[in-house]
Amino acid sequence: MTQKLPVLVTGGAGYIGSHAVLALADAGWPVCVIDNLVTGFRWAVPDGVPFYEGDIEDAGLLARIFAEQKIGAVMHFAGSVVVPESVVDPLKYYHNNTVKSRALLASAVQAGVPHFIFSSTAATYGIPDVSPVAEDCPQVPINPYGMSKLMTEAMLGDVAKAHPLNFCALRYFNVAGADPQARTGQSTAGATHLIKVAVEAALGKREAVDIFGSDYATPDGTGVRDYIHVSDLAAAHVLALEALIAEPARSLTMNCGYGRGFSVLEVLDAVDRATNARITRRMGPRRAGDPDALISDNRLIKATLPWVPRHADLDTMVTHALAWERKLGETRGG
Ligand code: UDP
Numbered sequence: 136m137t138q139k140l141p142v143l144v145t146g147g148a149g150y151i152g153s154h155a156v157l158a159l160a161d162a163g164w165p166v167c168v169i170d171n172l173v174t175g176f177r178w179a180v181p182d183g184v185p186f187y188e189g190d191i192e193d194a195g196l197l198a199r200i201f202a203e204q205k206i207g208a209v210m211h212f213a214g215s216v217v218v219p220e221s222v223v224d225p226l227k228y229y230h231n232n233t234v235k236s237r238a239l240l241a242s243a244v245q246a247g248v249p250h251f252i253f254s255s256t257a258a259t260y261g262i263p264d265v266s267p268v269a270e271d272c273p274q275v276p277i278n279p280y281g282m283s284k285l286m287t288e289a290m291l292g293d294v295a296k297a298h299p300l301n302f303c304a305l306r307y308f309n310v311a312g313a314d315p316q317a318r319t320g321q322s323t324a325g326a327t328h329l330i331k332v333a334v335e336a337a338l339g340k341r342e343a344v345d346i347f348g349s350d351y352a353t354p355d356g357t358g359v360r361d362y363i364h365v366s367d368l369a370a371a372h373v374l375a376l377e378a379l380i381a382e383p384a385r386s387l388t389m390n391c392g393y394g395r396g397f398s399v400l401e402v403l404d405a406v407d408r409a410t411n412a413r414i415t416r417r418m419g420p421r422r423a424g425d426p427d428a429l430i431s432d433n434r435l436i437k438a439t440l441p442w443v444p445r446h447a448d449l450d451t452m453v454t455h456a457l458a459w460e461r462k463l464g465e466t467r468g469g
Contacts, residue, residue, distance in 0.1 A: 140207020140250075141165040142376065143200060145191050145239065147184075148175025151254060151310060151365055152212035153319040156184060158369035159210075164376075167204050169196070170213065179319050192235045197242035208250035208376055209243050211236065214283075217327065218258065218424070221280035232283035237290060244298045250379040251291065251302040252372055257361075257390070257429055259285040259306060266396075267361075267432035270306070270388055277424050288388065301386045303375040308361040308392030308431045310368055312452040313459035320459030321365075329399060330362065330453060333406045334460040336414045344414055346399050348421035351428075357399035359428035361392035364446035364455070374440040387439060392431025393447045405453045 142159055146152035147168030152175070159166040160181065167185035180186050185204065189196045191213050200206065214232040215221070221228040236253075243251060258281030259274045276282040291302045311330040313320030321331050335341045349356040371391055378387065397405075400416075407413050436442055446452060 138380070139164050140380070141167060141204045142208045142210055143204065143206045144168050145209065145211045146170055146175060146213030148172060148177060148179045148186075149212060150321045150323065151307075151368065152210075153179040154314060154365045154369040155210055155212065155372050156180060157314060157318060158366070158373050160184065162373050164373070167200065167206075169200060174323050176322055179322070181318070190235070192238035194238065194242050197239065198246060201242065201246035201248060206246070206248055208252065208379070209239070209248055210252045210372055210376070211239060212254045214254070216280070218278050218280045219327070221278050221283070225279035228279045228283040229286075232280070233286045236287040240290060240294055244294065244300060247299070249300055249383060250376065251300055252375055252379070253287060253291060253302060253304045255284050255288055255304040255306045255388075256281060257306050257308045257392070257431065259288065260429075262424075262426040263429070266428045267394055267430040268390070269432035270390055270435055291386070295386045301379050301383055303379055303387040303389070305368075305371060305375060305389055305391045307368060308363050308390070308429065310365050311362045312364040312366065312446060312455040314366055315446065315455055317455075317458050317462050320456070320463065322463055329360070329402055330406075330456050331460075333403055333414060334453070334456045337406050337410045337412065337457065338460055338464060340460075340464070342415065343417045344403060345417045345419045347419060347425060349418050350421075353398055353427055355398050355400050358425055359396035359398050359430065361394065361396050361430045362402070362449065362452060363392050364444070364452045367444045367446055370445070371436065371440065371442050374442055378440055389436040389439060390431040390433055391436060392433050393444060394431055394433040396428055396430045397449055402449070402453070405449045406457070408450060409453050409457055
């Protein structure tokens, strides 16, 4: 039986982090959160979960948390996630994602924390030559966001060789949906991700959805992505933690996706099915840097963890995203 060590979740008030907090707590793990609340929300952290408002580069605060909470593992979600912003302001991304991850790692090593789980991204692959893309494909990011995450992967690899710490880097594909019980969801204003944009349009928060290109080498000409439900992703983190504890000499780097893709039009059709209405589509030009298709080869995670996706159905994902978007409108003034 795995010993349940307290887990520190950085960015635990944000979209994916708050789902990880729920997954950990639901599985009986003691959990606490650090978040600077720049893009996260205090209400997204459940009552009873110790919460520290602050920055992961604050070594004094981290030393206090590690000691006070007797932290046995870190799940690191804190960071900046908007790809176009990373192009305009690369130094922000190298600071928030790379420099601050270095500081957090230094604090973890200093405190002797033995396990570290990192939210990496398929953006580290850039525009892969092959689809599905496997973990050993070349990593050639095409934007500072992807590079800032790749640099943290590199640090983790080196740190794990030099110090008694093992890590798991999970490379997320397109994360979407919300907690099936609608306890948390994607809440940040000004969303750019397709499913979030589409449910906002379905609820009248936007006029239409712009389709970024219809001349891709895909069956219907629109971009194809491997959408993964955020709760399945959160569950993978809990299983990754158990794997790190079970084999302290082993580190892991794994794709997190379902290994299949949907086009932009298929996503919009799914939202229409869920609302029984029709979102206005506006065909537009391609967005810079978008690959035709980005689909995970997920054989490694399936072979390594007892991970069984529970919400892989696109309609389920969209239904959960819609339910959260409605709740956000009603109770959070979103
Ligand atoms: N997309 C779109 N309209 C939007 C947002 C996204 O057509 O308003 C397309 C985008 O070009 C890509 C897919 O939807 O093919 C997923 O984009 P998203 O921004 O959600 O994630 P990304 O794959 O860029 O990480």
